[in-house]
Amino acid sequence: MSLLDHFHKDEHPFVERVLEMIGRVENRMVTVRTDFLDPGQVFIVQSLVKRSHGVFFSFFGGYDGAERVRVILYPEYQEPEQEDFGMKGLEISGGGGSYLTLDHRDYLGALLGLGIRREKCGDILVHEGFAQLLLGEEIVDYVRLQLTKVNKVTVEGKEIPLGQIQQVAKTGKTITFTVQSPRLDAILGDVFRLSRAKVLQPIRNGRVKVNWRTGTDPSWLLKEGDTISFKGFGRFQVLSLGKETRKGRIPVEIFLYGG
Incomplete structure (x- = not known):
């Protein structure tokens, strides 16, 4: 069995790039x-x-608790400093009352519309009246000058120190239900109110990720803390799995992001 066999086929190109980088550090x-x-x-x-x-x-990733981060691989004697990660903060504001309706998807879409690749963008933190973007330092000036509209709303950007990045509370709602088994297909179907038959094919087609990694096994048993994303539907986290009831069902509590 080769090393690549331990990873999903969709992950193979990334694994190969990382192995090449590790080889450069070693050699x-x-x-x-x-x-x-x-x-x-x-x-x-x-x-x-x-x-x-x-x-x-x-x-x-620019602040404590960032979801998207840059990684530095290094020999023992070259431990990196914060500035070595090559990222900057950009604050986007403007638009008056209508601006408040902009969300994460709007900002990401605007960045991608400028030709920016997703991997050059870190977290996008949406606040009331403004948003803060973590970006690779190599694209900050370009985005600052070119990002003038987000979903038809006129905006402007200014570079800010990373120390001014403000975390945002997660938004969404808690949902509770019971399942016969904490299988991926069972919980996914209940969260998005789909029959198990309607979630099987998307799972097998790689549209579902468990902890940010493609999960193609419908029978995968979820556990507390797992984060699941379903392309086109949304993302949720398993908060708790209770003890089996007398009727043989398991109580589940999840947090549905953005709900």
């Missing part, structure tokens, strides 16, 4: 930096680094 004793990664990709990096020799890694 040339240099420091290398990734673009912004999601938690699933960070897990892959961590697992591959553990197989290496003399390679260490550190990650940073």
Whole structure:
């Protein structure tokens, strides 16, 4: 069994890139930096680094608790500083009352519309009246000058120190229900009110991710803390799995983001 066999086929290109980067650190004793990664990709990096020799890694997303981060791989004697992660903050404001209706999807769509690749963008923090973007330093000036509209709302941007980044409380709602088994297909169907038959094919087609990694097994047993995303439907986190009831069902509590 090759190393790639331990990963989903969709992850193979990323795994190969990380292995190439690890090889550069091992053979040339240099420091290398990734673009912004999601938690699933960070897990892959961590697992591959553990197989290496003399390679260490550190990650940073612009503030404590960031979801999307840049990772630096380095030899033992070259531990990175914060500025080595190469990111800056950009605050977007404007638009008056209508501006308040803009959400994460609007900002991400505006960035992608400028030709910016997703991996150059970190977290997008939407506040009341403004938003803060974490971006690779190599694109900050371009975005600041070119991002003038977000979903038809006129906006303007200014660079801000990372120390001024403000975290946002997660928005959504808590949902409780019971299932016969904490299988991926069962919980996914209940959360989005779909029959199990209607979630099987999307799971097998790779439209569902468990903890940011593609999950194609409908029978996968979820556990507390797991985060599941369903392309086109949304994302939720399993908060708790209770004890089996007398009727043989398991109480489930989830948090549905943005609900």
